[in-house]
Amino acid sequence: MKILLVEDSATLRFAMRNYIIDAGHEPLLARSGEEALQLLENTPVDMIIMDVEMPGLNGFETTRLIREWLAGHWIPIIFVTGLNEDENYREGIEAGGDDYLIKPVSFMIIKAKIRAMERIAEMRDQLNQLNAELEALSQLDSLTQIYNRRTFNELAQQQWALAKRHQQPISALMIDVDHFKLFNDHYGHPAGDACLKKVTQAIKSCLHRSTDILGRYGGEEFVVLLPETDANGAMRVAQAISEALEDLALRHDVSPTTNFVTASIGGATCLRTTGHDLEELIKNADRALYKAKRAGRNRSWVDEVATHKTLLLADTNQDLINHFSGHLQAHFNLLVADSQRECLELAVELHPDLILLGGGIAGTEAGTELCKILARTPKTASIAMALVCESANADNTNLIKKLGMNLLFDKALSGPALLNKIVQVLH
Secondary structure, rough: EEEEEEEEOOHHHHHHHHHHOOOOEEEEEEHHHHHHHHHHHHHHOEEEEEOOOOOOOHHHHHEEEEEEOOOOOOEEEEEEEEOHHHHHHHHHHHHHHEEEOOOOOHHHHHHHHHHHHHHHHHHHHHHHHHHHHHHHHHHHHOOOOOEOOHHHHHHHHHHHHHHHHHHHOEEEEEEEEEEEEHHHHHHOHHHHHHHHHHHHHHHHHHOOOOOOOOEEEEEEEEEEEOOOOHHHHHHHHHHHHHHHHHHOEEEEOOOOOEEEEEEEEEEEEEEEOOOOHHHHHHHHHHHHHHHHHHOOOOOOOEOOOOEEEEEEOOOOOOOHHHHHHHHHOOOOOEEOOOHHHHHHHHHHHHHHOOEEEHHHHHOOHHHHHHHHHHHHHOOOOOEEEEEOOOOOOOOHHHHHOOOOOOEEOOOOHHHHHHHHHHHHHOO
């Protein structure tokens, strides 16, 4: 160990120096508190033996300054003094000392005290190492050994702040392994875990910059943040990931898409971060992922973050969906669902600004229950809901009252009138 000896007496300094050397350690010498502070600025030490009675800064004052300067980093400090009153002991401990020796000090005593403090320092170092290891483990997903969702969000927020400061584009990819539940059910959970590990490595092989951040978002879903990346760059990375998965050639004989493991990838790019936030970027990537899945899976879809509001249109009547989609697609970020279950999942996960329910979904007992669930679920309770229908007749008027709504849009509305009415609702 490097032991700093602070002693103004040349005789004692020489004797204590020899004690430290004989104990097998390296002495560093300071003749005053001021000299000790200067030495500590550039030289790390493992222990300090501090004389109390010194001209200028005494040992207690010097120790207080050392403790303040070192902050959370602890090193043992042993006081050596001729003062043996109880008040001196109290002041020494309060100043930050760890032991208190009365002069004259024999070689055996100082050697024993150094060894005792050395053991404490070793335990401190072991504890610090364990804490560092625990901190590292707490940041990683236990299966894939990439960042967990919490740590990903923390690191992504830092990159978002940099993108905002420098007004640089930033992109995110949401990656979902296609039909992974079927894979698990067919091959078993150990095979499923092995599959996710290989998928993780395939994704990592496509990320070549230290600033790219990969995390496991949950289950079979992964997320990637790509700083300084526009939509074209995000699409290139997404396509590279799809090709890497194709090269893996992992069998998936029960997949409705293909006989190999594939992934659907949704991406979002924010060219100007002003007025937006990271949560919005991730949400847009999630919406793009939904579009990739709806388009047939095993494909990539990248959108740019826009100021468009998001509408969720849900009905079993495809003609009605097509009619309203034709008017709304160009003006809103439009999500479409054809069942109560899909409508609920999209509403909870993507939190649209307005939910439009057709009579094919809303006009059933399941539709009534859906509206109740949406109204009492914290994530969806504040979302406005409206009924879309063929015509504004008495039955539909009664239906919106039954469902607790107060908005109705029918096919008789012209495009401009429909848009104007929706805009008024959203504002």
